[in-house]
Amino acid sequence: MVFLTLSCWIRNRGPDRYWKVQEVLSNARHFRGRKNRCYSLAVRAVRRAFVYATKARKIKRRNMRTLWISRIAAASREHGMKYPALMHNLVKSSVEVNRRVLSDLAITEPKSFLSLAKLARAGQQEGFGAALGDGKEPPGVFSRIVTLQ
Amino acid sequence: MSSFTKSAQQWATFARSWYLIDARMQPPGKIATMCAIRLQGKHKPIYHALSDVGDHVVVMNSRHIAFSGNKWEQKMYSSHTQVHSSSIFLFFLQIVKLAVYGMLPRNLSRRTMMQRLHLFPEDDLPEDILLNLTEELPQPREIPRRLNEYSQEEREAFPTLWTP
Numbered sequence: 001m002v003f004l005t006l007s008c009w010i011r012n013r014g015p016d017r018y019w020k021v022q023e024v025l026s027n028a029r030h031f032r033g034r035k036n037r038c039y040s041l042a043v044r045a046v047r048r049a050f051v052y053a054t055k056a057r058k059i060k061r062r063n064m065r066t067l068w069i070s071r072i073a074a075a076s077r078e079h080g081m082k083y084p085a086l087m088h089n090l091v092k093s094s095v096e097v098n099r100r101v102l103s104d105l106a107i108t109e110p111k112s113f114l115s116l117a118k119l120a121r122a123g124q125q126e127g128f129g130a131a132l133g134d135g136k137e138p139p140g141v142f143s144r145i146v147t148l149q
Numbered sequence: 150m151s152s153f154t155k156s157a158q159q160w161a162t163f164a165r166s167w168y169l170i171d172a173r174m175q176p177p178g179k180i181a182t183m184c185a186i187r188l189q190g191k192h193k194p195i196y197h198a199l200s201d202v203g204d205h206v207v208v209m210n211s212r213h214i215a216f217s218g219n220k221w222e223q224k225m226y227s228s229h230t231q232v233h234s235s236s237i238f239l240f241f242l243q244i245v246k247l248a249v250y251g252m253l254p255r256n257l258s259r260r261t262m263m264q265r266l267h268l269f270p271e272d273d274l275p276e277d278i279l280l281n282l283t284e285e286l287p288q289p290r291e292i293p294r295r296l297n298e299y300s301q302e303e304r305e306a307f308p309t310l311w312t313p
Binding site: 067070072074075077078103106 | 194196
C-alpha cells in the first residue's frame with residue numbers, strides 16, 4: 001500500500017519571507033523597544049512612521065518659515081525695529097526679499113541687514129509723517145507716490 | 150570681524166552671555182518676558198530651539214518688584230493650597246521664578262533654562278557672578294518719583310488748572 005495523498009499535503013511557502021521581513025525591519029532598526037525586533041509590532045510602527053514622514057513634508061515648510069520669521073524678528077529688534085514694521089516697510093519700498101534670504105542675511109551679512117533695516121525705518125518715519133503731518137511732501141523729494149505694478 | 154579665524158568667529162557667535170536686570174519698582178511680568186526671551190535665545194538671529202543658544206540672566210532687587218493695580222490683594226498663586234501673594238516674605242523670589250517658568254516653552258529644555266536664571270533679593274551679588282556679567286538691560290518701566298522728590302521749582306513750574 002502506498003500513501004498517494006502525502007505529497008498533496010506539503011505546502012510550498014514562498015522562498016523569500018526572510019527578505020520581505022528584512023525590508024520592513026530595516027526601517028525600524030532605530031526604534032525603541034520590541035518594535036525594532038519583532039515583525040508584527042514593527043509593521044505597525046513602520047507604517048505610522050511613514051505616515052508621519054508624508055505629513056511632515058508640508059509641516060517642514062511651515063516650521064522653516066516660522067524659524068525664519070523669529071530669526072528676522074530677533075535681528076530687527078537688535079536694530080530697534082519690530083518684525084511687522086520691518087516687513088511692511090520693505091514691501092512698501094518694493095524690496096521683494098523673501099524671509100529665507102532675509103534670515104540668511106541677518107546671520108551671515110549683518111551690515112546688509114542693517115542697511116535694509118535703515119531703509120525700513122526711513123519708510124516708517126515717512127509713513128508717520130504722512131499720517132500725523134500736514135499732508136505736504138517732505139522737502140527735497142520728487143514724489144512719494146510709488147505704485148507697484 | 151572678517152579678519153578673525155573661523156574658529157574664533159564661531160566661538161564669539163555662540164558664546165553664552167550674562168545679562169543683568171534691576172527689578173527695583175518694576176512689574177514682575179515685564180521682567181519675566183525679558184528674561185524668558187533671553188533664556189531661550191530668541192534675541193539672537195542664530196536662534197533654534199534645539200541649539201541651546203540661551204544666555205544667563207541675573208535679576209537683582211527682586212524683593213522690590215512692584216505689581217500694578219490691586220494685584221498684591223487680588224492675585225492668587227496656587228500650589229495644592231491657595232497662597233495670598235502678600236503674606237509670605239520669602240515668596241518674592243517665587244513670583245518672578247513662577248512668572249518666567251510659565252513663559253518658557255513647555256519642553257525638556259525649560260528646566261535647563263531655569264537653571265540659567267539667577268534671582269537675588271537685594272543688590273549684593275556674589276563675586277563670581279559679578280565677574281561674569283556682560284551687559285545690563287534697561288528697565289522696562291520708568292520709575293515715577295514721589296511728590297517729595299520733586300524740587301520746589303518743579304512743583305511751581307507744573308501747570309495748574311485753577312488756584313484754590
